[in-house]
Amino acid sequence: MPRTTARCQPSDPPDESPTALARDLLVACKRDDATDQYRSALAELTDDELRRVGADRETALAFWLNCYNAGTQLLLEERPGLYESPLRFVRFFHAPAVTVGDVSLPLDRIENGILRGGRSKYGLGYLPKLYVTSFERRYRLDGCDPRIHFGLNCGAESCPAIRAYDPNRIDAQLDRATRHYLDSEVEYDSDAGVVSVPRVFLWFRGDFGGRSGIRSFLRSSGVLPEDAQPKIRYRSWDWSKAAGKYAE
Template identity: 30%
Template sequence: MTRFFIFLFVVLTTTSVLAQKADHTLWNTVLQNHVSNKGQVDYKTIKSNPNQLLTYLNTLTNNAPDSDWTREETLAYWINAYNAFTVQLIINNYPLQSIKDLKNPWDKKFITIGNKTLSLNQIEHDILRTMHEPRIHFAIVCASVSCPKLSNSAYTARDLDIQLNRATRAFLNDPSKNNIEKNKLELSKLFKWFTTDFKQNGSLIDFLKQYSDIDISKKAKIVYKDYNWNLNE
């Protein structure tokens, strides 16, 4: 009998821990149904039927990461949260031409996670960037043409490294975002705004060489492209 109660306690404890970890399946469904392979988002249709998105956001609200989560689980949660709440911000104000039509969109505190109310900037700068994973900048999306494309698959702990590598390579080697030559780089301003994140283990060019299809010279000249803030639809 004692063994049975010990077994039951272990099962219930394990189930409780697992229940705390957010399920991103519903977000994956939203992405599959409303985001193209090129990252274009059908905000109009999501706005007309937002139930799946709102249910997923409620899941995030009620399942905040804690110390029992792995680094991968935590990163996947916050990347998905940033993107999903960005979509909510857009549909709440749709139609609009640009996220920058809104007043202080990244500082607006409209995201409820557990007992906290956060802004997109807080998720990006106070949480994600402090985890020292520079590839997050190609996974979180600011709803604009010059941003990395919104993946039409949710990020998961199991596949996170593969997904982040894929997102980084896709962004860097996309000629609409960056023009890469051996001795000249025309880069997205993302690399200027967050340059310290990309220099954690060397120079910016050292980082780029890991993901570029072209062998970049360490002496390559760098210029930064104008940023297109039009909506990614």
Template identity: 30%
Template sequence: MIAPKFIVIACALFFNPIIAQNNFDHNVWDQALLLNVSEDGKVDYNGFMRDSSQLYTYFTQLSENTPKESWTREEKLAYWINAYNAYTIKLVIDSYPIKSIKDLEDPWGKKFFKIDGEWYSLGELEHKILRKFGDPRIHFAINCASFSCPVVWNRAYTADNLNNALDTQTKKFINDPTRNTITKDKVSVSKIFTWYKKDFKVNGGDVKDFINRYATVKIDNQSKKGYKEYDWSLNE
């Protein structure tokens, strides 16, 4: 028999919203990612189409629970990173099958989704919201649905996992030889580091300093440097 005291405590935990530690539950998106993104970041767009009800449930949650001033910085950043990645999936599956996101007309400028009644584009989320946080690691968390982009993490970002996840994704990307080649003799890095050069100039350092913070092999001043060709083929 369950003790009455236990029942009272359990009911209080269930019904009292003040107990909640986070202002947004990304569990629906987390489950969709686990089902449709592999450990190495390959996206099953057909799977997302089959599970589209999960996506649209999540879009409703995003629209009805936008960040408030009372949210922590981590909660706000996790919300916008997940929103960017989820709506990128929507952009692709709305026109699937395609070979590349660049087959679409103005993929980052098109206002194709609403949050709290306001129309947004992916470009607005990235440039007017996400980059304003001043954390260059976000470039390795948001995904442009292409092979040369940072891989899609198959979990949702949350306030609790955010800092460790951003560090992990940054290290993974910088040390991935298919996206960056860093040896003692030659350095050929992603064009992300030139497109967003000013974002990586943090704490008085430059792009090289940022990369060296996470790279297994460090870049020195004598290395021959260049940029890799960007592969825009779909990340599936």
């Protein structure tokens, strides 16, 4: 059932800041609080307010990461059959997850149309998104920060843990989320000269700058030695549903 009448009701009206609304919606999902007031306020955001969000990189990253992760949790709770369907990649990722500025946004549109700057989820991260809405064109980020792949949670067991992101700390938070995830998911065999990495590195290889970019990313993240040039193997992805996977 939707969280319209949760046991814990917030006593104060929501902060009018778009970034605070997105953060508070995600926190309400985590705490099993009512979400209606935050969802309604996000739906009522104006173009001016959203353009101000997009004018600052850190603000935009925090806002859209929190919107995506909250949208995932809401979909998993309210429409779990979409994720459990054999047609998950169409039904779940293209279903309306959260409404922002009076536009119903699927997870696919937030991730690929906005956070990844209008890149297709096909073509290993090298191709532009073919169908881009006017909303995506107005608010998409300039370029793609590959660390978002360790901040986004789509409900799968293999996904990173969920954090509430803050514009003032977003770079440190993404660095921490990336390092924590890679420490647990990357395996480097120096004797064999092979590094096994999460499958997102294959699906979005272009976001990381190809194979050489992946190695550089792993070295800068501290999970490969500076002089390592291993072969890359991509691990399988566990799509088992894992709602409520929040960082401690």
